[in-house]
Amino acid sequence: MDLLSVIKIGGNIIDDEAKLKAFLAQFAAIKGRKILVHGGGKLATKLAATLGVQQQLVEGRRITDAETLKIVTMVYAGFINKNIVAQLQALGCNALGLTGADGNALKAHKRGQDARGDGIDYGYVGDVDSVDSEFLAGLLRQGKTLVFAPITHDGKGQLLNTNADTIAQEIAKGLSADFEVSLVYSFEKSGVLQNADDDSSVIHRIDRASYARLKEQQVIFAGMIPKLDNAFAALDSGVGKVIIGKAEDLPSLLAGQAGTTIVHE
């Protein structure tokens, strides 16, 4: 099967023009099929502040009201997505920018109030129901590199703000029947750390057995647990491997020489 890399980058890369440029050069050089999923960044927050749109936070969670949805659609699907696409084109990488609404690539539903048992109405936030993997696989086979903005739709005309990690995971799962998929989550740290304060203490490989041990020893705890649970869920759905590490290390991450690689066993 053809190799496919699905790579999610966060705001720390998007907000830094030089970092983004360096990352895109490395991304464009990846061999095989590839998909980039980008999150937001500070630009949406800044634009909201300039426009006087109050960011609603309920118990520390951002609520997507109608005005915020408009802003994230402009910033994520417009400014960020199209600038990444244009930069990749300049690097000889035939990029195509998409939201979940485009070609009905990712259909979602508006998260119901209390869907997470926390009683919070997140507003125009989407939970993904389906991926049109045939459509996406066809574009990849035509040599297109897909660049996803974290926006989906409900099929009834409503756009929905959607977590970029979730989009990357759903796409990776959806395409795992057609490709041998590596799913890369890039974040601020060098990988899953043995010692949270030491960025050089990366655990290079985690499988189910070692994951159980690391949880027991409380080396892995708090926010890292849902991330790894998601990684194993992706593996259960056919994704070949999940890699967690720094975007700056992209080639080494894919080569298994940096970051944490999570595998079934």
Next chain:
Amino acid sequence: MDLLSVIKIGGNIIDDEAKLKAFLAQFAAIKGRKILVHGGGKLATKLAATLGVQQQLVEGRRITDAETLKIVTMVYAGFINKNIVAQLQALGCNALGLTGADGNALKAHKRGQDARGDGIDYGYVGDVDSVDSEFLAGLLRQGKTLVFAPITHDGKGQLLNTNADTIAQEIAKGLSADFEVSLVYSFEKSGVLQNADDDSSVIHRIDRASYARLKEQQVIFAGMIPKLDNAFAALDSGVGKVIIGKAEDLPSLLAGQAGTTIVHE
């Protein structure tokens, strides 16, 4: 050959939620392959005003500086494009939103100062060089309806603000080898008028011979001349017919029962 309708709508439709909704319902119902090209609208101007970005006008022409480019990319490629796509999806029309940068669909170059002999530097404005008709034809044959925002790129990483009429024309020309193309320019009037003050005096059909006569008689003058010159240039490049009329009359325009149809002879 398959039929293809390439339809350009202007700001008067985009700025009016109810009009846009009604238009999209008619658009979704068109038989055969179809492409929608949308222009801007007042939203970009409003956003620029709110953000305190001065709109530069030189001799009545808007200049696209870096800040304005950012705004039109957000509004055209983000907000307007994705909302149209989501609304079409709700109507059962499998829409896919694109800029010229996406898949390198339309490559352009930055208009040089004095390119038009008027000594004006238009800023980040693109003149189209090429259309990837193979890519677009492939998407159409897969049943996708394409929705273009008026943004292109130069292949060197620069996005460019580009006239929507020109984009519609270049796409229509580029696809005329693969499809029998009808190019529709929708605007505020019911068509080319015999009497500029009487919206019911639509000239239903114009060919080269009648165009020459109408110019001689000064029935067609001023701003209408470049529009019609462009229409004949499109016909010369293989477009089947060009139709000018009101977006509200879309089904009748395509049926030749409203608007002005421009044909070779």
